[in-house]
Amino acid sequence: MVNKEKYRAIIAELNPTKTTLVAVSKLKPAEDVKALYDLGQKDFGENYVQELVEKQAQLPSDIRWHFIGHLQSNKVKYIAPFVHLIHGVDSFGLLKEINKQAAKHNKVIPCLLQIHIAEEETKYGLDEKEAIELMEMFTAQQTQLANVRIDGLMGMASFSEDEEKVRAEFRNLKALFHILKQSYFLASDQFNTLSMGMSGDYNLAIEEGSTLVRIGSLLFGNR
Numbered sequence: 001m002v003n004k005e006k007y008r009a010i011i012a013e014l015n016p017t018k019t020t021l022v023a024v025s026k027l028k029p030a031e032d033v034k035a036l037y038d039l040g041q042k043d044f045g046e047n048y049v050q051e052l053v054e055k056q057a058q059l060p061s062d063i064r065w066h067f068i069g070h071l072q073s074n075k076v077k078y079i080a081p082f083v084h085l086i087h088g089v090d091s092f093g094l095l096k097e098i099n100k101q102a103a104k105h106n107k108v109i110p111c112l113l114q115i116h117i118a119e120e121e122t123k124y125g126l127d128e129k130e131a132i133e134l135m136e137m138f139t140a141q142q143t144q145l146a147n148v149r150i151d152g153l154m155g156m157a158s159f160s161e162d163e164e165k166v167r168a169e170f171r172n173l174k175a176l177f178h179i180l181k182q183s184y185f186l187a188s189d190q191f192n193t194l195s196m197g198m199s200g201d202y203n204l205a206i207e208e209g210s211t212l213v214r215i216g217s218l219l220f221g222n223r
Helices: 004-017 030-037 049-058 073-079 092-104 128-140 163-184 202-207
Strands: 020-024 043-046 064-067 085-089 109-115 148-155 193-195 212-215
Touching: 004 020, 004 202, 030 043, 030 049, 043 049, 049 064, 049 073, 073 092, 085 092, 085 148, 092 109, 092 128, 092 148, 109 128, 128 148, 128 163, 148 163, 163 193, 163 202, 193 212, 202 212
Parallel strands: 020 043, 020 212, 043 064, 064 085, 085 109, 109 148, 148 193
Antiparallel strands: none
């Protein structure tokens, strides 16, 4: 069940900073997505390839679909025809596969590099050194990677009640964002997305410079 009042309240909060809302609709039925779409929401995030493909076929064609889960290289081909933004690029190999599949559709697929900023153990996300190494490889091979674009960074803070800890992790991500912007995108305006903040910490993320928040449970209820 969609919480329409909460949606309107969040949009009102995000408008002053022009922060983009991605409504995370994983494990929710297509009719819930449509209910939010009818209120004006266009950006939706999904974590599972099969579910995303099924919903994309059922719902309006002007929805901007974000893939926000861990993406395996062998699944890229299924979402390449329509995906708006891939949030979780955590290896150069995945970036090359996205480029390969995008080329088949004669399109450019925008991506975000996933950075590991939380203290919790996770398999996914680059550290600062790995992010710089990936950018070096990308820059060196940019002519062969014309069908993929790096638009910014994504990171998830620790699941913690400690606001200062969460803020510090967001600040670390923003600092890396500026380092990469200065080093690799100074002459370009494409590297402009900083995706951080979810249902529990989006207010802090916005205060720390997020340009895009991913909110699910506040809008759709618990899964």
